Amino acid sequence: MSDAADYVQGERLSDDDIARALRDGVLLGQECADCGHGTGTAAAACSHCGSRDTTAVVLPEDGEIYTETRINVPPPAFEGPYTVAIVELSDGTRLTAHIESDVSVGDAVSFQGTIAEDIRPAPVFG
Ligand SMILES: [Zn+2]
Structure with a gap:
């Protein structure tokens, strides 16, 4: 680690x-x-x-979906639609992440990698 x-x-x-x-x-x-x-x-x-x-x-890499929303009209740097969620990690820390799968509040997710765009990279969970 x-x-x-x-x-x-x-x-x-x-x-x-x-x-x-x-x-x-x-x-x-x-x-x-x-x-x-x-x-x-x-x-x-x-x-x-x-x-x-x-x-x-x-931070730990496992958590669950605290809340999620679908972005139907993405900003220019992104392809859409896509899902953004607040993930509550196993230690209670919450962070904003892109989601690669269909999820609902409470679903278990884990850190999958990073979306590397021209702007800041963002964590991906799924
Ligand atoms: Zn404090």
Whole structure:
């Protein structure tokens, strides 16, 4: 398993760090040192308690569909229609992902890889 610190180039986790890890097939997020709340995005402070004491972590690759929506008119960089979901990972962290299969809320999914577009890479679950 990769070490999250391998990808963090600045003082704290950034969107670029997450993108670099995703291109290597690694899901990166951050965890609050004070309350343990996890997030799949780079945030300046914990969205749960406001603490700025967060640490980059490698996220688990299994989870379930928390909510999903079908995008029928995609932005220019994407082919559509496609499904986007919030996946709740096994440690409770939620992140936004592209979904490759037909899913419903509560379905088990796992990290399948990355969509590499000109814009930021996005995780794919299915
Ligand atoms: Zn917190």
